[in-house]
Amino acid sequence: MSNLNNLLDQVKSPEPSDLLKARILQQAKAQRADKTVSESGSVRAANDNHWKRWGGLAVLVIILGAVGINTLSPVQTNETEVWAETAQTMGYEYLYAWVEGDAVESNEAGAEIEVGNL
Amino acid sequence: MAKADPDNDLLPGLREGEESALAHLMDRHLKTITAIGYYMLGDASLAEDVAQTTFLKFWQQAPKWEPGQATLLTWMRRVATNDCLDRLRKKGPIYSDRVPDQADETETALEELEKNDTVDAVRRALSGLPDAQRAAITLSYYQHLSQKEGAAILGQSVKAYESLLSRARKNLKAALSPWVERETV
Incomplete structure (x- = not known):
């Protein structure tokens, strides 16, 4: 055996303390108890179901989808603007009369009225 | 052919979470694992911390432990050595000047x-x-x-x-x- 080995031999590791084993066992027991509690905590109640958890979110998604489709729709009809344009072209009095029925008669008599996109 | 792990007899109990199996495992290897901590860190108290971490780590892993690749003792030696290297990296050498009693x-x-x-x-x-x-x-x-x-x-x-x-x-x-x-x- 070399001199170096003789020297290294002189350093001896002390025995583990008597309390160490008890300490580790205590910690192990606590870990096992924690695990059992966390496992039992994650069990779902029998009357629980996915619709209860996700129902609200599903409704919200449906509403947002409907609003989005409506917003992105290519046909945009603004009725007020059409009426205003027609009134400008025909004059408000004539338009009023036409709506009330007089103009219908004159239309039947041969007058051609353009009412745009009505 | 791989050598059979001499600690295989304790595995069923360890997997089931039997503390008596852990106690037997410590009877066999606590001194060995604590010694790794002592020679690496030069401090008996830190060496015991390393041993505690190592055994508790195995305790957590035991249900998933598959025998065959490395023996249980080799695995624990690796965990203890890596733990010591981590501690040294974080804190630097910690050998104390205290000379142990060898009367x-x-x-x-x-x-x-x-x-x-x-x-x-x-x-x-x-x-x-x-x-x-x-x-x-x-x-x-x-x-x-x-x-x-x-x-x-x-x-x-x-x-x-x-x-x-x-x-x-x-x-x-x-x-x-x-x-x-x-x-x-």
Whole structure:
């Protein structure tokens, strides 16, 4: 055996303390108890179901989808603007009369009225 | 063919979470694992912390443990060594100057003083080694592992491990030259 080995031999590791084993066992027991509690905590109640958890979110998604489709729709009809344009072209009095029925008669008599996109 | 793990008999109990199985495992290996911590860190209290971490880590892993690849003791040695290397990386060398009591009633006071002086010098020489070299000395010299086993624990090739060990011995000889020469004379 070399001199170096003789020297290294002189350093001896002390025995583990008597309390160490008890300490580790205590910690192990606590870990096992924690695990059992966390496992039992994650069990779902029998009357629980996915619709209860996700129902609200599903409704919200449906509403947002409907609003989005409506917003992105290519046909945009603004009725007020059409009426205003027609009134400008025909004059408000004539338009009023036409709506009330007089103009219908004159239309039947041969007058051609353009009412745009009505 | 792989050697059967001598701790296989404890595995069913450990998987089931039986504390008596853990107690048996500690009866077999607590001293060995604590010694890794002591030679690596130079402090008995920190060595016990390393042992506690190692055994509790295995306790957590036990239900998933598959025998065959490494023996349980090899796995624990690897965990303990890595834990020590992590602690050294974070805090630096922590060898204390306290000389352990090694009282022997047959020795004279002068012999005891000389012996303590030598022990202290060896401890300081060990603490002066780079972490990986200290790990190699711990595994090969103090744990009596083969170079192949030591290399596997440190995740190195056998050749790299041999080189590490050779450098460690060279550094120790240099640090302990007065004592080495005194013994030679």
